[in-house]
Amino acid sequence: MxxxxxxxxxxxxxxxxxxxxxxxxxxxxxxxxxxxxxxxxxxxxxxxxxxxxxxxxxxxxxxxxxxxxxxxxxxxxxxxxxxxxxxxxxxxxxxxxxxxxxxxxxxxxxxxxxxxxxxxxxxxxxxxxxxxxxxxxxxxxxxxxxxxxxxxxxxxxxxxxxxALMDAVTAVSGSGPAYFFLLMENMIDAAIKLGLDKDTATTLVLQTALGAAKLASQSDVGPGILRERVTSPGGTTQAALQTFAEGGFSELVHRALTSAKQRSEELG
Ligand SMILES: NC(=O)c1ccc[n+]([C@@H]2O[C@H](COP(=O)([O-])OP(=O)(O)OC[C@H]3O[C@@H](n4cnc5c(N)ncnc54)[C@H](OP(=O)(O)O)[C@@H]3O)[C@@H](O)[C@H]2O)c1
The missing domain is CATH 3.40.50.720 (NAD(P)-binding Rossmann-like Domain)
Incomplete structure (x- = not known):
């Protein structure tokens, strides 16, 4: 170069x-x-x-x-x-x-x-x-x-x-930062409702997002295994993940990315 x-x-x-x-x-x-x-x-x-x-x-x-x-x-x-x-x-x-x-x-x-x-x-x-x-x-x-x-x-x-896979890339990584921002926003709002002040909630959520992304990208196992490793049976993480599952979280993510891909195809 x-x-x-x-x-x-x-x-x-x-x-x-x-x-x-x-x-x-x-x-x-x-x-x-x-x-x-x-x-x-x-x-x-x-x-x-x-x-x-x-x-x-x-x-x-x-x-x-x-x-x-x-x-x-x-x-x-x-x-x-x-x-x-x-x-x-x-x-x-x-x-x-x-x-x-x-x-x-x-x-x-x-x-x-x-x-x-x-x-x-x-x-x-x-x-x-x-x-x-x-x-x-x-x-x-x-x-x-x-x-x-x-x-x-x-x-x-x-x-x-x-x-043609460009539409899938658009749905995954092109629009992807907004999905993570949405999760951060919601976690910050929830943290404030749980009693933390805004600055504390924001610091904890952003550092957790950064740490999770860094750990996942440097680990030799996938995010699924990392999630299992921090989920003790009957513990706090499991309680939260069970609530996500009951709300249809995985299905919702799948539908959201499918909508983004379809929209990318329409715009193209
Ligand atoms: N930002 C993203 O996250 C992102 C993600 C994926 C793809 N992209 C793509 O990246 C491209 C650029 O996005 P951007 O966010 O960098 O946009 P941007 O900040 O608006 O940059 C485009 C630049 O091109 C100038 N320009 C307009 N007409 C021109 C012409 N005829 N000749 C030379 N320069 C001209 C604009 O000037 P004026 O402002 O004066 O019009 C502006 O400075 C877009 O096509 C977008 O689809 C962006």
Missing amino acids: TDITIGFIGAGNMASSIFGGLLAKGIDASQIWLNDIDAQRLTALAQEYKVNTSLNYEEIVPRCDVLVLAVKPQVMEQVCAAIAPFLTKPAPMVLSIAAGVTVASLQQWLGQVPVVRVMPNTPALVQAGASGMFASQEVSQTQRQQAETLMNSVGQSVWLEQE
């Missing part, structure tokens, strides 16, 4: 987290080029990160080996039409993080360039993201590794062999 140029079209939240992650991993600021429609934003980012910026697609696109499209899905077609004339051969790998925009659409707008479609999630903003990635057949092995390096700089990534 030390000798490639990485361009970002759209320098918003997601783009900032990705190039921030790359800089933190040792990519040189001179390798990064940013484009956005907001000139003031570009000036501020250039000052803060010492990266290259330009308001003009023609100044950025031809020099890039990897071009990250980080604009909102609704402006993607317009942006692709504007950059397509500058995709000179050999074309860069185009990596799109826009939700719901298919590889077929991107290649219709850009031509048969190598495309990687990525579904990141918001914890990428704190370098703890989870991304699902799908590559078009034009993407080489080296480019796959570059895509992995890019997304692994803000967390972990997995490859999908079928693009």
